[in-house]
Amino acid sequence: MPKNLVIVESPAKAKTIEKFLGSDYHVMSSFGHIRDLAEKGIGIDFENNYQPQYAVSTDKKKTVAELKKACKESEVVWLASDEDREGEAIAWHLYEELKLKPENTRRIVFHEITKEAILHAIENPRTIDINLVDAQQARRVLDRIVGFELSPILWRKIRPSLSAGRVQSVAVRLIVEREREINQFTAEATYRVNAIFDSVDVAGKAIELKAELQQRFATKAEAMAFLEKCKDAQFSVDSIVTKPAKKSPAPPFTTSTLQQEAARKLGFSVSQTMQVAQRLYEAGKITYMRTDSVNLSDLALGTSKAEIISMAGQKYVHIRKFTTKSKGAQEAHEAIRPSYMNAHTVEGTSQEKRLYELIWKRTIASQMADAELEKTSIYISISGVKHQFVASGEVIVFDGFLKVYLESTDDEPDTENDSLLPKMHQGEKLLPIEIIAQERFSQKPPRYAEASLVRKLEELGIGRPSTYAPTISTIQNRLYVEKGDREASKRDYNVLKLKAGKITDKIKAENTGAEKSKLFPTDIGTVVTDFLTEYFPDVLSYNFTADVEKEFDNIADGDIKWTESIDKFYKKFHPIVEDTMKNSERQVGERILGVDPKSGRQLSVKIGKYGPLAQIGTVEEEEKPVFASLRRDQSIESITYEQALDLFKLPRQVGEFEEKVMTVAIGRFGPYIRHDGAFYSLPKTDDPMEVSTERAIEIIEEKREVEKNRIIQTLGAENEIQVLNGRFGPYFTRDKVNYKIPKGTDPLSLTLEACLDLIAAQPEAANKKKPFGRKGAAAKPEKEKAPAKAKTPAKAKAKSTAKAKTTAKPKAKAAAKK
DNA sequence: CAGTGAGCGAGCTTCCGCTTGACTT
Numbered sequence: 001m002p003k004n005l006v007i008v009e010s011p012a013k014a015k016t017i018e019k020f021l022g023s024d025y026h027v028m029s030s031f032g033h034i035r036d037l038a039e040k041g042i043g044i045d046f047e048n049n050y051q052p053q054y055a056v057s058t059d060k061k062k063t064v065a066e067l068k069k070a071c072k073e074s075e076v077v078w079l080a081s082d083e084d085r086e087g088e089a090i091a092w093h094l095y096e097e098l099k100l101k102p103e104n105t106r107r108i109v110f111h112e113i114t115k116e117a118i119l120h121a122i123e124n125p126r127t128i129d130i131n132l133v134d135a136q137q138a139r140r141v142l143d144r145i146v147g148f149e150l151s152p153i154l155w156r157k158i159r160p161s162l163s164a165g166r167v168q169s170v171a172v173r174l175i176v177e178r179e180r181e182i183n184q185f186t187a188e189a190t191y192r193v194n195a196i197f198d199s200v201d202v203a204g205k206a207i208e209l210k211a212e213l214q215q216r217f218a219t220k221a222e223a224m225a226f227l228e229k230c231k232d233a234q235f236s237v238d239s240i241v242t243k244p245a246k247k248s249p250a251p252p253f254t255t256s257t258l259q260q261e262a263a264r265k266l267g268f269s270v271s272q273t274m275q276v277a278q279r280l281y282e283a284g285k286i287t288y289m290r291t292d293s294v295n296l297s298d299l300a301l302g303t304s305k306a307e308i309i310s311m312a313g314q315k316y317v318h319i320r321k322f323t324t325k326s327k328g329a330q331e332a333h334e335a336i337r338p339s340y341m342n343a344h345t346v347e348g349t350s351q352e353k354r355l356y357e358l359i360w361k362r363t364i365a366s367q368m369a370d371a372e373l374e375k376t377s378i379y380i381s382i383s384g385v386k387h388q389f390v391a392s393g394e395v396i397v398f399d400g401f402l403k404v405y406l407e408s409t410d411d412e413p414d415t416e417n418d419s420l421l422p423k424m425h426q427g428e429k430l431l432p433i434e435i436i437a438q439e440r441f442s443q444k445p446p447r448y449a450e451a452s453l454v455r456k457l458e459e460l461g462i463g464r465p466s467t468y469a470p471t472i473s474t475i476q477n478r479l480y481v482e483k484g485d486r487e488a489s490k491r492d493y494n495v496l497k498l499k500a501g502k503i504t505d506k507i508k509a510e511n512t513g514a515e516k517s518k519l520f521p522t523d524i525g526t527v528v529t530d531f532l533t534e535y536f537p538d539v540l541s542y543n544f545t546a547d548v549e550k551e552f553d554n555i556a557d558g559d560i561k562w563t564e565s566i567d568k569f570y571k572k573f574h575p576i577v578e579d580t581m582k583n584s585e586r587q588v589g590e591r592i593l594g595v596d597p598k599s600g601r602q603l604s605v606k607i608g609k610y611g612p613l614a615q616i617g618t619v620e621e622e623e624k625p626v627f628a629s630l631r632r633d634q635s636i637e638s639i640t641y642e643q644a645l646d647l648f649k650l651p652r653q654v655g656e657f658e659e660k661v662m663t664v665a666i667g668r669f670g671p672y673i674r675h676d677g678a679f680y681s682l683p684k685t686d687d688p689m690e691v692s693t694e695r696a697i698e699i700i701e702e703k704r705e706v707e708k709n710r711i712i713q714t715l716g717a718e719n720e721i722q723v724l725n726g727r728f729g730p731y732f733t734r735d736k737v738n739y740k741i742p743k744g745t746d747p748l749s750l751t752l753e754a755c756l757d758l759i760a761a762q763p764e765a766a767n768k769k770k771p772f773g774r775k776g777a778a779a780k781p782e783k784e785k786a787p788a789k790a791k792t793p794a795k796a797k798a799k800s801t802a803k804a805k806t807t808a809k810p811k812a813k814a815a816a817k818k
Numbered sequence: 819c820a821g822t823g824a825g826c827g828a829g830c831t832t833c834c835g836c837t838t839g840a841c842t843t
Binding site (some may be wrong): 009010011012029030031032033036059060079082085086087089090093136137139140142143144145146147148149150151152154155160161162163164165167168280282290313463464466467470471606607608610611613615625627629665666667668669670671672674679681 | 819820821822823824830831832833834835836837838839
């Protein structure tokens with residue numbers, strides 16, 4: 001066994017470092033934190049000055065045992081976790097849990113994984129910075145208190161299993177407030193004027209020039225008056241202005257900017273980006289993917305330079321040191337970059353290739369020269385009018401970094417000025433071919449997408465690179481927020497056109513407001529946010545994290561004791577928790593919309609046990625209220641009086657067919673027709689309010705036709721096996737279990753024997769009958785099922801394997817006792 | 819697969835940040 005044991009956080013890092021250090025060193029990984037506050041209960045001893053109750057995490061027992069053993073066999077232990085608050089705490093927890101001795105323990109740090117940096121670190125060991133550790137303990141305890149005291153209030157006042165926390169609650173608030181801005185937004189129209197002119201350039205050659213009026217008009221009358229004046233006006237070039245301009249490359253990727261660009265350029269979700277990056281990291285292709293630093297190592301700068309020279313030449317090189325601007329950045333790692341700059345591409349899946357190329361280009365571009373542009377504006381004066389037209393163009397004089405990469409933006413470009421303008425003389429006359437004044441509307445604020453929410457959180461200093469993706473998942477799993485699309489709606493706009501001395505006035509239609517993969521707040525998300533913001537405005541405020549970060553910095557500097565800081569917070573916070581628990585009303589987000597014209601009873605909307613509903617009447621009245629569920633695309637916040645009333649028009653009878661009544665209604669799976677005990681889904685294109693008798697019969701007959709073709713053949717006694725046509729092609733079924741048919745087999749040629757063989761070849765299919773609770777972060781709580789019920793099978797499974805697996809959670813053991 | 823909108827119980831749910839793993843629909 002080597003004399004030295006080095007402990008780092010990540011196994012991939014361990015592997016790399018071991019290569020640098022030689023045979024005297026053994027490098028192991030802690031896999032992140034090894035201990036945390038006790039899982040059960042709050043894990044803080046309030047009677048004893050907030051003493052944290054730490055326990056080795058169940059999935060780390062094995063790691064800790066292995067590390068303990070290795071420590072015993074080593075002379076010196078080097079704690080080489082990251083040089084930030086969490087990393088320092090990891091070193092301290094290791095020190096405590098492994099019962100290390102000061103005389104043979106060293107704490108070392110490095111920010112880049114290069115041989116030089118690591119050897120330098122080994123030569124400059126220090127001791128654990130207990131103030132920094134205390135800052136982490138304060139962070140941890142604060143988050144536990146906030147999360148575990150707020151969540152139970154939600155269970156009691158809104159709905160079980162909900163959650164609140166310093167990060168997630170603010171993330172949801174951002175989305176709820178953006179939705180309100182959108183709902184309250186009213187588009188303002190202005191008239192934008194564009195013209196196309198005939199003229200000649202300096203060489204006398206005929207040219208066409210597009211230009212926009214610098215002024216926009218607030219009303220149609222003003223736009224019309226302007227066009228009238230243009231009828232007899234003279235147009236000429238007033239001046240030509242040419243200005244040099246520069247564009248600089250964006251800094252190398254951090255976690256947040258990588259997530260944004262991968263979303264914009266590759267269409268990846270935030271978690272997808274992280275998964276692909278993780279694979280590239282583990283394969284040694286890129287540096288660590290969870291970082292807030294834009295810094296590149298000297299090694300990376302050197303190899304980038306060499307690469308640029310060989311690719312484009314010396315004049316394309318511009319070595320830059322970027323500095324981090326984001327709030328609360330801890331810079332324990334380098335920026336995300338290729339491990340080897342000379343590898344322009346990698347082997348792997350297409351996702352891996354595309355993400356790698358994005359990282360490579362971004363890194364290379366960051367060390368390349370500015371692009372030089374020339375912006376030209378031709379100002380065109382109009383006789384008798386003070387306003388001017390301007391034609392603008394932009395020419396790239398030197399492409400610089402644009403040779404490889406340009407960062408995308410979320411906003412669509414508004415003006416097109418990338419064209420080269422003709423060279424013209426001042427005073428040159430122009431003849432208008434046409435002048436068009438178009439009504440243009442101001443834009444709604446955009447809804448957040450996953451990546452733009454991450455950017456906003458980072459801007460506010462909320463969350464860390466390792467938590468952006470999980471936070472986005474959490475708020476969706478809790479059903480506070482939903483990712484979805486919004487279809488475009490039609491909007492009319494006015495177009496005034498002056499051509500050949502005549503003005504025409506037309507109405508055109510455009511599609512507007514389409515959105516894809518955006519985050520929408522749910523009614524629960526809205527109610528939870530409103531409730532928390534009312535009672536806990538401090539915690540929900542956008543600068544809460546920034547404020548506590550300052551406090552943590554003071555602890556790290558040794559200016560305050562962490563327990564005093566927590567005490568100050570808790571003394572203020574806890575009484576509000578108690579008071580809210582006792583005195584606040586149950587929250588259902590009720591909105592009273594008006595009175596039902598038929599019955600004269602109150603019409604309102606609120607959150608019911610199974611989701612948002614509309615209600616006519618109240619429970620206090622003698623007559624019971626009538627209920628109707630809201631549709632999926634409706635929300636308590638924005639539903640109108642008329643839309644709510646419409647909900648009560650269903651179920652609706654649409655006539656008779658085969659002497660049985662047909663009824664249209666909306667169920668869990670959307671609109672359907674019910675006839676003679678059977679259900680027929682309504683296609684999306686049919687409006688449940690409008691469907692006619694004839695159309696309903698058509699839908700029923702269509703489905704019957706499909707049903708008829710469903711059975712290909714039946715085999716065995718009493719039709720034991722049925723060969724069927726399904727949504728995914730032919731398959732066969734026995735005892736309600738479905739089996740695949742191998743590709744290329746004609747389903748008509750199957751015999752009973754062949755099917756039995758196939759069943760024998762797919763034995764596991766028989767075990768798939770029962771639904772198992774899905775494990776892991778991808779688990780999505782089902783809306784419809786009661787949470788307790790949905791959990792049962794998962795628990796039963798954990799129980800049965802508890803003996804076999806040493807890693808079984810204590811929860812499972814607790815369940816076994818009962 | 820397509821009602822529901824509430825009843826005493828009994829007991830569960832939950833945070834943020836570090837880091838990967840294992841197993842089929």
